Amino acid sequence: ETGVTQSPTHLIKTRGQQVTLRCSSQSGHNTVSWYQQALGQGPQFIFQYYREEENGRGNFPPRFSGLQFPNYSSELNVNALELDDSALYLCASSLRGGSSYEQYFGPGTRLTVT
Amino acid sequence: AQRVTQPEKLLSVFKGAPVELKCNYSYSGSPELFWYVQYSRQRLQLLLRHISRESIKGFTADLNKGETSFHLKKPFAQEEDSAMYYCALSRGAQKLVFGQGTRLTINP
Numbered sequence: 088e089t090g091v092t093q094s095p096t097h098l099i100k101t102r103g104q105q106v107t108l109r110c111s112s113q114s115g116h117n118t119v120s121w122y123q124q125a126l127g128q129g130p131q132f133i134f135q136y137y138r139e140e141e142n143g144r145g146n147f148p149p150r151f152s153g154l155q156f157p158n159y160s161s162e163l164n165v166n167a168l169e170l171d172d173s174a175l176y177l178c179a180s181s182l183r184g185g186s187s188y189e190q191y192f193g194p195g196t197r198l199t200v201t
Numbered sequence: 202a203q204r205v206t207q208p209e210k211l212l213s214v215f216k217g218a219p220v221e222l223k224c225n226y227s228y229s230g231s232p233e234l235f236w237y238v239q240y241s242r243q244r245l246q247l248l249l250r251h252i253s254r255e256s257i258k259g260f261t262a263d264l265n266k267g268e269t270s271f272h273l274k275k276p277f278a279q280e281e282d283s284a285m286y287y288c289a290l291s292r293g294a295q296k297l298v299f300g301q302g303t304r305l306t307i308n309p
Contacts, residue, residue: 129287130287132298135295143294183294191246
């Protein structure tokens with residue numbers, strides 16, 4: 088069984104640029120959720136993807152967008168980066184419709200916006 | 202609005218002492234609550250959820266709807282319990298709302 092992986096581990100971007108973060112879900116999982124974790128805070132729900140469709144969104148502007156692919160991997164895209172976007176971005180996968188409610192988290196991508 | 206509050210950012214207890222990490226929530230429906238834990242240099246992982254009513258690593262948590270609380274307890278702390286603990290509420294289909302977290306330190 089393969090766990091959740093995320094890439095890249097770290098990256099540094101300049102304000103106004105665009106960034107794409109990637110997530111491979113755990114084998115057998117069909118749902119991916121993205122969270123933003125600012126320093127000293129708990130993770131904040133950005134959005135969730137199920138069967139390649141967005142299935143719920145947190146309080147984030149439209150410049151945060153995502154994709155889910157047929158193999159259930161996912162991307163998070165952020166346009167027009169702002170300094171406040173600096174955070175750890177976590178991806179979590181789960182099996183919707185299964186008996187377990189557990190979400191499995193990846194190690195995160197640390198984004199720094201300068 | 203759904204909200205999870207963990208009033209203590211830091212909690213330090215001695216080994217063998219009881220531990221209680223506080224969590225309060227606000228939610229209009231029937232809540233589904235979880236405790237997640239992050240040990241040093243490891244990823245965030247599920248510790249327990251209220252539906253299962255089980256004890257994991259000696260930890261238990263009882264949902265008190267009257268007080269809207271879901272405190273995490275352990276009667277005798279161990280050094281390996283040192284970690285970051287997050288209380289979380291599900292908005293449905295595993296869309297989690299997390300508290301700010303409590304860093305628990307167990308002193309020898």
